[in-house]
Amino acid sequence: MSTLLEELKSWGCDVDGAMERFINDEDLYRMCLGSVMEDKNFDGLLDALQQHDIKMAFEHAHTLKGVLANMGLTPMYDIIVRIVEPLRAGSDENLLGVCDELMQSKRKLGSLLEAA
């Protein structure tokens, strides 16, 4: 297993589960990790939260939740769940802070990918 995957694992990601979904195709998995970094839903979520557009924010967050779950990015998934649920209930209170956490963890993912 490559260093990247080891590092993702030690960060708390469910790499095994994700690899199973990608039928152990590591290249494909890496490619997808790259597209997570470019996923416009992150910015869309931030924008929507700033404009208090809860419906839009929920759509972005919800999509991210699915993606992060499938990618096995558990630390990020745990954060997005904390955004999705209040939004589902119609509240965006304090979510900008949580979103900031999400962006930080996204940067962490980015640095891991760059290092690899």
Place this chain on the structure above:
Amino acid sequence: MAGKNKILIADDAKVDRIALRKILGDTYEVIEAEDGQQALEILEAQTEFDTIAAILLDLVMPKMGGLEFMEEYRKVESYRGIPVIIATVDGDVNTERECLKLGAWDFVSKPYDASVIQFRLRNAIERSEQQLSRELRYRADYDMLTGIYNKTKFFEATRATLNRNPSEKFVLLRMDIEKFQLVNSFFGSSSGDGLLCYIADEIRRFAGETGKVSFGRIEADIFGICMPYPGEEALIEFVKYLRMRLGQYALEFDVVPTVGMYVIEEEERKMPVDRMYDRALLAAKQCKGNYINNYAFYTEDMRDGIVREQQIVNHMRKALADEEFVIYLQPKYSLQDNKLCGAEALVRWRKPSGEMISPGEFIPVFERNGFVIKLDYYVWEKTCALIAKWIAEGRTPAPVSVNISRVSMYNPKLVEWICGLTDKYQIPRELLQLELTESAYTTNPKAIKETMERLQREGFSILMDDFGSGYSSLNVLKDIAVDILKIDMKFLSDSEKSGRGENILASVVRMAKWLDLPVVAEGVERREQVDFLHSVGCEYVQGYYFARPMPVEDYEALAFSRDRGHKEQERAMDAAGDSLWTATAQMEGMFSGMLDAAGIYEYDEESRSIGILRANNAYYDLFGYGDINTFGRRDSIEAVQEEGREELLETFDTLIKTGEMAECEFMRRLENGRWIWVHLKLKYITKVGGKHIIVGTISDITQQKKMDQELQKYRQALYAAEHAVRTILVVDDEEANRVSLRCILEAHYQVLEAENGAEALSVLAEHAGEIALILLDLRMPVMDGLTFLERKSKDSAIAGIPVIVITADDTTGRQLQTLELGAEDYIVKPFVPEIAFRRVEHVIGLGRLMGQVVTAGEKGLEGEKI
């Protein structure tokens, strides 16, 4: 299978699509859509032979989300066969419920588990394919309009039924509807279709679930039925019942089935079914157009008849062109002075060889193939020419009547044609009389009545031929335009009971006088008949006793050799006939000869008592000769079952209010103590001294009631079988779980419970045959779920029962192991009722579908083996 199944993935997250493509790419051809809108476009673009096998649908997408997509998807019927599996991220129960309502088949949750996705997809596709193949099979085997077998499948099914019951004797029936094409042309083809569906339903009702009756729609209005042969009498009863049921179809048209029957003899059992059908068809041809007997059995000599008929058909056109059809005239005489007062034009076929073919032989053939229209016109024209010739010769001819066959009555140009002829030959219209047989009136009274009235307005006299031979003679008279009645003596002398025929004739003559209608008695052959006719006041006669049908020259010699000098004068009737007693006396004569049981009732509305004044022969036949004596004249209601009495009295009350008609059904005791069901139809006549005089006709509907009850029983049994409660065994150590599953399933299933694997095995031992599904927890004391599954898979008696595993968490590991052990699916705790129920339904439904497909397959094979 040609190529891989196509899967449509609709998800806006590219990564998710990539993951799915990775998981499914080997097994399926994957098509991607980024949102609902795109997915719909892809669905719209698919062709019939290149369809999407399943859709995996994300819920939250830009442009058009999953729910909106489902709204559109469910609007298109052809899409509904494509299973949709919803990808959910989180257990958003409300959304999932919404999806189920919109027609989603199942769910998978993100993050995806490769095995679960594969499994759910495969399940959904199999189910939809089975549905499709069922539908294709259906299209191949069934008639799309009526939903019963088509010709090919009916023949197959008949063969299979014959083979399955080698020791039983069967009969093959071929049925169609008299003049069905008229229904389409008069009432529109949707009415025709409605009638066909009604007929199919009636046959289906009759066939029930015995498995020994096969039936189908051959084509157009033709149906086939093969059933165990119940003996001639019972079969004829059945055919009559069928006619009665079809007659009840609400349409201004007398729906008369023609039934050809071929009793399959032992030595002919191996004959191909289509040849059996041909024989039933031969039989059916024999009775086409015969309104009295609408059925016929196949006999060997029918084949000879067909050959003969074919010869007639082959030569008819040339014969008409060559004038081989010649006019014969049969004189009519006035009884008052024995003088000739007219003639009926008849037709004979004289072949160049001199051979004469009897009209009895060729007329029915022409009536069947419609050629009779041409022959009719030929005879009319010849007759007109003859009358014109007589006038030109300076004679004063008496009227000559010509026949209008039933088929000609439907000729929309009939009036035009006949008027055209009298104009062309310039003859007074009263010299050409038109004879129409009574049964024609009953076919479509409204249309016929209109034509008759037009002809009368044009100055023609209408004779009703064969009066009394049909079954509604008495009703017809008051409604229809007719100037002269003809009654056949032969019909009278056929009557078994002596005196009865004479009674009828006397009644008819009396009634005709009452209505101001002259009566011609035809078929008069003996002196006694003449005397009798004299005595009852019949005015005109026709028959061998006076003169046979003769060639024109002979008739001319007879008619013009001496001065007929006779102009008949209607005898003035005594105008006192208006009083009640004359009326009842006449009525009495009338109904005494009726074929239906009838009685004249007297009703006192104050005391609500019903008395019977008179009853006819058929009444005594039905209730027994001592009936009225036994029950007395005043209290005939005593014989009626108590529960029915109030309704009967109410029917009388209603009748005297409306003064028209009323009817009811009730059970009534016979003289011998037996109970029968009767239908009573009442017609108001008049009021005499505070009492109402009412005529009632009574029919015995016991058989019909019995059949209805039998059918009701069948239906209940069928319903019970279809809705049999299916049993589910819930195995879980947590009582809370068992209770909650019981709550979810109880309304639709019977639920049994077990606390662990061991207990489950013993419940199974007791109820093995009944349990349709097992819901199984994995972690349990004593015997856990896995051990149970292993044990179950080794016991052939219970190995086939499907299992759904109950699991605490939605991810990985164990569950896969259970799927490998043969579980069909799993339900996650905490249970979402709709989802748990749906999953149970899916698994049980799959088993049921499989069963049906297997049975259908076996039946198909059985058909093909032969």
